[in-house]
Amino acid sequence: MELKMVGNAGTVNATDAIFGREFNEALVHQLVVAYQANARLGTRAQKDRGAVNHSTKKPWRQKGTGRARAGMTSSPLWRGGGKIFPNSPDENFTHKVNRRMYRAGLCAILSQLAREDRLRVVDEFVVETPKTKLLAQKVKSMGFDQLLVITDEIDENLMLSSRNLRNIEILNVRHANPVSLVRSDKVLLTKAAVAKLEEMLK
Numbered sequence: 001m002e003l004k005m006v007g008n009a010g011t012v013n014a015t016d017a018i019f020g021r022e023f024n025e026a027l028v029h030q031l032v033v034a035y036q037a038n039a040r041l042g043t044r045a046q047k048d049r050g051a052v053n054h055s056t057k058k059p060w061r062q063k064g065t066g067r068a069r070a071g072m073t074s075s076p077l078w079r080g081g082g083k084i085f086p087n088s089p090d091e092n093f094t095h096k097v098n099r100r101m102y103r104a105g106l107c108a109i110l111s112q113l114a115r116e117d118r119l120r121v122v123d124e125f126v127v128e129t130p131k132t133k134l135l136a137q138k139v140k141s142m143g144f145d146q147l148l149v150i151t152d153e154i155d156e157n158l159m160l161s162s163r164n165l166r167n168i169e170i171l172n173v174r175h176a177n178p179v180s181l182v183r184s185d186k187v188l189l190t191k192a193a194v195a196k197l198e199e200m201l202k
């Protein structure tokens with residue numbers, strides 16, 4: 001598989017097993033859903049009828065009023081009462097995806113990016129000083145507006161320069177994930193990152 005370099009500076013040979021694989025939409029969808037679900041925090045909580053702050057006194061006598069029977073105002077049928085099946089703060093949202101599926105899904109996404117001409121390779125990606133403006137100009141000079149950069153090493157200059165840019169995301173190759181890859185318009189890989197991906201996903 002030949003991957004194009006930035007600015008028509010030639011191509012880079014890459015492994016077909018990683019960058020030339022068929023797109024598996026079902027697998028990629030499962031991967032993206034699982035990744036987002038595993039990032040969720042089970043912090044939401046609701047109260048049941050035993051936890052709401054209500055009196056336990058019977059609102060009215062059992063018979064003779066013509067109204068429906070009522071035991072206490074914390075009933076889920078009452079306004080302000082407890083939930084019947086409340087969400088608990090320790091709710092588990094995780095989806096299990098085995099390693100082989102995860103690697104196959106990443107390969108399918110990378111292959112599709114290469115086919116759609118949304119993937120480029122560069123020798124290295126660095127900035128000399130930690131200046132946001134310098135990084136923005138560098139990306140613009142390459143012909144990109146919105147960009148995901150995957151590099152083998154993120155130094156302090158690159159990290160500090162990219163923090164305030166909403167349209168540029170910098171990731172270490174070990175943190176490359178399906179969600180960032182799928183939602184990015186263009187992806188830029190360093191040569192060292194390509195080699196590392198081939199080592200990690202083989």
